[in-house]
Amino acid sequence: MKKIIRFAKTMPSATLSLVFWGGITIFATIISKNIWILILSIPFLLGLTYVPYKVSNMNKNISEELIPIYQKNAPLLKISEITKDKLNERVKVIGTIEKIIYGISPKPTIRIKDDTGSIYVSLIVPLPEDVNVGDKVEIYGVVTKHYKFFGFMGIPKLWKPKIYGIGAKKLN
Structure with a gap:
């Protein structure tokens, strides 16, 4: 949980996107009373979480590899x-x-x-x-x-x- 909170603080654009689109999804599901909106948006919301997290880890690995050289x-x-x-x-x-x-x-x-x-x-x-x-x-x-x-x-x-x-x- 500590890693997730640190990630949210250091990746505000990804966190805001996830919160915004998660809110829109929940709002649309409630207004339409159609659970399929929520179900079909789960891959999209997972992508909003997974892609920035992977990029962050990739950058961390690159940094760890290059710092000794620098x-x-x-x-x-x-x-x-x-x-x-x-x-x-x-x-x-x-x-x-x-x-x-x-x-x-x-x-x-x-x-x-x-x-x-x-x-x-x-x-x-x-x-x-x-x-x-x-x-x-x-x-x-x-x-x-x-x-x-x-x-x-x-x-x-x-x-x-x-x-x-x-x-x-x-x-x-």
């Missing part, structure tokens, strides 16, 4: 050293978490800072359970583009670096 091979950089020239390069950054954003995205976005600046990190997995705002973390990932106005798309020249993170490790 720990060993990725250069440790200060945030100010992450420039547009580092696009698509593996990086390792140590910083303090300023903000954790889950929103409707199935993956969290965090903003970390060090003594040279701050940067956004979009993770493919949830943060470890004991990580909170103010904690010092080591982030592993690849430098990508963050557009000023639209996040993932926008005006070609108006972007700054961000990290597409494969994982994070809390430091003492």
Whole structure:
């Protein structure tokens, strides 16, 4: 049950979809007095649960496989050293978490800072359970583009670096 609650917290879009469509199904069944609506929607509702859960587990496995490689091979950089020239390069950054954003995205976005600046990190997995705002973390990932106005798309020249993170490790 603890895993399901954590999954629901870290995958809000999947949870909201399941609650919304489950409610619509129950409402339609009650209004129509036709139990077949409920019976025939069960595979759909199971898919709304199973697919995000499988994707989450897949991302977790990828993260666990790649973190040792990044720990060993990725250069440790200060945030100010992450420039547009580092696009698509593996990086390792140590910083303090300023903000954790889950929103409707199935993956969290965090903003970390060090003594040279701050940067956004979009993770493919949830943060470890004991990580909170103010904690010092080591982030592993690849430098990508963050557009000023639209996040993932926008005006070609108006972007700054961000990290597409494969994982994070809390430091003492």
